[in-house]
Amino acid sequence: MTSEQVTILIVDDDPRIVEVLREGLEVLGGFRVASAADGEQGLERFEEVRPHAVIIDVRMPGIDGYQLARAIRGDPATAQTPLVFLTAMAQDRDRYIGLASGADIYLIKPVAPSELVEAIRGALALDADGRLRRMRDMAQGDSA
Numbered sequence: 001m002t003s004e005q006v007t008i009l010i011v012d013d014d015p016r017i018v019e020v021l022r023e024g025l026e027v028l029g030g031f032r033v034a035s036a037a038d039g040e041q042g043l044e045r046f047e048e049v050r051p052h053a054v055i056i057d058v059r060m061p062g063i064d065g066y067q068l069a070r071a072i073r074g075d076p077a078t079a080q081t082p083l084v085f086l087t088a089m090a091q092d093r094d095r096y097i098g099l100a101s102g103a104d105i106y107l108i109k110p111v112a113p114s115e116l117v118e119a120i121r122g123a124l125a126l127d128a129d130g131r132l133r134r135m136r137d138m139a140q141g142d143s144a
Contacts, residue, residue: 007032008120009051011042011068012086013060017109021055021086024113029120039063043071046078053082053120058089058098066101073102080131082123086111099138104131 008031010021018035025031034049036042038060046054054072058065065085072078085103087094098106104123107116126134 005032006052006124007034007049009033009042009045009049009054010035011039011045011054011060011065012057013038014057017057021113021116024116025120028113029117031117031120039065039068042068046072051081053084053123055084055086055116055120056103058085058087058094066097069098069102080128082120082126084116084119084123086116096138099134104134 006029008025008029010018010025010033012018012021012035015037018037022033022035025033034045034051036045040062042054042056043063056065056068063071065087069083069085072081072083083103083105085098085106086109087098087107088109089098090108095106104126105119107119111119
């Protein structure tokens with residue numbers, strides 16, 4: 001699958017961040033990009049566009065990023081969708097909760113567009129066994 005065939009859903013309540021991310025993902029990554037302004041809209045857009053990966057902010061009104069990730073992971077039909085958290089929440093505890101909620105990758109804002117593209121490519125490369133291994137390692141204290 002080429003980058004042009006990959007759709008990324010950005011779920012963030014800051015429209016300026018969404019536009020910066022959209023531009024970077026389209027220009028540097030060659031991805032198609034859809035967006036949602038909060039977790040509830042994120043669930044709706046997820047159903048509409050069936051993205052190949054989702055970039056999720058944590059702090060949003062209504063359904064937050066943790067809840068959105070758990071909803072996606074909780075449905076067997078969508079459980080293997082790559083999830084990248086991109087948030088200003090930088091404490092170790094926040095990172096742990098994000099990864100335990102199902103994020104494949106946890107990035108702190110601001111992030112270079114090239115780093116985000118590489119993170120998405122890394123998340124897209126994970127398979128079910130890789131996700132299970134990461135969760136097992138986290139449970140044993142060897143967090144990724």
